[in-house]
Amino acid sequence: MALIAVSLLPDLDVLAFRFGIPYSAPFGHRGATHSLVFALVAGTGTALAVANGRRRDFWRVAIVICLVAVSHPLLDAMTDGGLGVALLWPFSNARFFAPWRPITHWHLFKPVQRPQSGPWGRVRMRRCTSRSYAS
Ligand SMILES: [Zn+2]
Numbered sequence: 001m002a003l004i005a006v007s008l009l010p011d012l013d014v015l016a017f018r019f020g021i022p023y024s025a026p027f028g029h030r031g032a033t034h035s036l037v038f039a040l041v042a043g044t045g046t047a048l049a050v051a052n053g054r055r056r057d058f059w060r061v062a063i064v065i066c067l068v069a070v071s072h073p074l075l076d077a078m079t080d081g082g083l084g085v086a087l088l089w090p091f092s093n094a095r096f097f098a099p100w101r102p103i104t105h106w107h108l109f110k111p112v113q114r115p116q117s118g119p120w121g122r123v124r125m126r127r128c129t130s131r132s133y134a135s
Helices: 002-018 036-051 055-076
Strands: 109-114 122-127
Touching: 002 036, 002 055, 036 055
Parallel strands: none
Antiparallel strands: 109 122
């Protein structure tokens, strides 16, 4: 259960949209929470809680949890959408993509209103591009 939670933890940054933080900001989506530093801190913190004082198990547990934590941003970097992943935050705000991106960015769709199609408009889903997240 802890491994599942750690693997999903970086995407809590979608809450940033709720607070008006732009996608491209350091604390925007795929920003700080998708960094190697965050994976190290989240993995070590979770290992401290899970190892429950057993020092012998701590490092083994910490390594496994850190690897699980870092798998999330690395897999996100292999998607073909968004602005990339801030792997080196806080040392750099640069966003990175993997050289090989076979994963379709399927979950980032947003509704588009088409006012010309009726009084209520017609909502359809449009694939988001890097440009649509820049603001
Ligand atoms: Zn993510």
